[in-house]
Amino acid sequence: MFQRHSELLNECMNKIFQAKVLVAGAGGLGCTVLSLLARVGVGNIYLVDGGIVDEPDLNRQILYDWESLGKPKVHAAKEKLSKINPSCNVVAVEKTIDDSFSLTEVDVVVDCLDNFRSKLVLDRVCRERSIPLVHAGVEKFTGQVTTILYGRTPALSELFRGSKDREVSQIFPPLVSLIASIQASEVIKLICGKEETLAGKILLVDLLNNRFETVRTI
Amino acid sequence: MKIRFGNIADAMVGTKEIEVQGNNLRQIFESVSQMLKKRVELLVDEKEESVYLLTEKDGKLVKNWVVVLCDGVNILDCDPNLLRSEQMTIFVPVSGG
Numbered sequence: 001m002f003q004r005h006s007e008l009l010n011e012c013m014n015k016i017f018q019a020k021v022l023v024a025g026a027g028g029l030g031c032t033v034l035s036l037l038a039r040v041g042v043g044n045i046y047l048v049d050g051g052i053v054d055e056p057d058l059n060r061q062i063l064y065d066w067e068s069l070g071k072p073k074v075h076a077a078k079e080k081l082s083k084i085n086p087s088c089n090v091v092a093v094e095k096t097i098d099d100s101f102s103l104t105e106v107d108v109v110v111d112c113l114d115n116f117r118s119k120l121v122l123d124r125v126c127r128e129r130s131i132p133l134v135h136a137g138v139e140k141f142t143g144q145v146t147t148i149l150y151g152r153t154p155a156l157s158e159l160f161r162g163s164k165d166r167e168v169s170q171i172f173p174p175l176v177s178l179i180a181s182i183q184a185s186e187v188i189k190l191i192c193g194k195e196e197t198l199a200g201k202i203l204l205v206d207l208l209n210n211r212f213e214t215v216r217t218i
Numbered sequence: 219m220k221i222r223f224g225n226i227a228d229a230m231v232g233t234k235e236i237e238v239q240g241n242n243l244r245q246i247f248e249s250v251s252q253m254l255k256k257r258v259e260l261l262v263d264e265k266e267e268s269v270y271l272l273t274e275k276d277g278k279l280v281k282n283w284v285v286v287l288c289d290g291v292n293i294l295d296c297d298p299n300l301l302r303s304e305q306m307t308i309f310v311p312v313s314g315g
Contacts, residue, residue, distance in 0.1 A: 114315035139312035162268025164283040216290035
């Protein structure tokens with residue numbers, strides 16, 4: 001199933017097949033990230049989320065449908081991912097990320113969480129293990145993506161000091177897919193050892209105005 | 219100094235970019251307010267380690283937490299009385315997933 005990108009990624013495909021990636025959050029960002037990683041050929045995916053599928057999720061959470069309603073997200077997502085790429089080893093962890101969260105040994109962690117409190121817990125555990133973190137956040141028509149390489153770039157807690165969550169429930173579905181696709185691309189580039197990542201930079205996206213800008217963070 | 223207003227901050231102030239003289243934070247935002255003909259202020263709360271953008275809308279003051287990077291350096295790590303950067307970027311990080 002990889003014929004249409006195996007020449008593009010060439011010698012990196014073996015690294016992708018052996019890679020271990022943890023995706024924190026199986027909501028809007030997480031669904032697209034998970035789908036793309038499985039389709040590209042990532043061999044081992046750890047999936048962490050404590051939520052269940054709810055009807056308002058269906059506008060953007062592409063791994064779910066009406067039959068998924070009421071099911072734990074990690075199980076519904078695992079079932080779908082196994083149908084997309086049966087050779088992908090998916091480990092589903094039904095858990096909310098809080099202060100008790102500990103990290104398994106993985107190559108990259110993807111932040112698809114929906115609040116700063118959990119994001120900063122993830123940042124802390126990644127920092128303790130020096131595991132690269134691909135962060136993103138979305139709201140309405142805007143979002144941001146950055147890659148954290150501990151010791152080389154500011155941690156999320158340093159970049160977003162004094163962070164405040166906002167009570168916003170509206171989200172433009174195409175923005176979610178776009179931002180998640182950039183996260184998946186970052187993961188693949190990290191696995192492949194490409195230098196051209198968003199480490200040391202943050203990409204700000206305003207899809208309403210088609211505004212994309214990259215700002216240095218170091 | 220070039221000041222770029224990124225995500226959400228641009229909607230708060232009503233512009234995406236402005237160029238002002240000076241290297242003192244208070245003076246810089248006095249100039250921004252004069253140019254935009256509305257109150258625009260950066261409030262650096264060192265105790266809380268937070269930065270807020272204050273703007274005027276319909277006669278009311280709107281306050282939002284922001285990240286401010288001066289040539290890539292967080293403004294919390296800069297001397298607000300001696301800003302030597304060429305570019306300041308202000309934006310509101312979002313946390314939805």
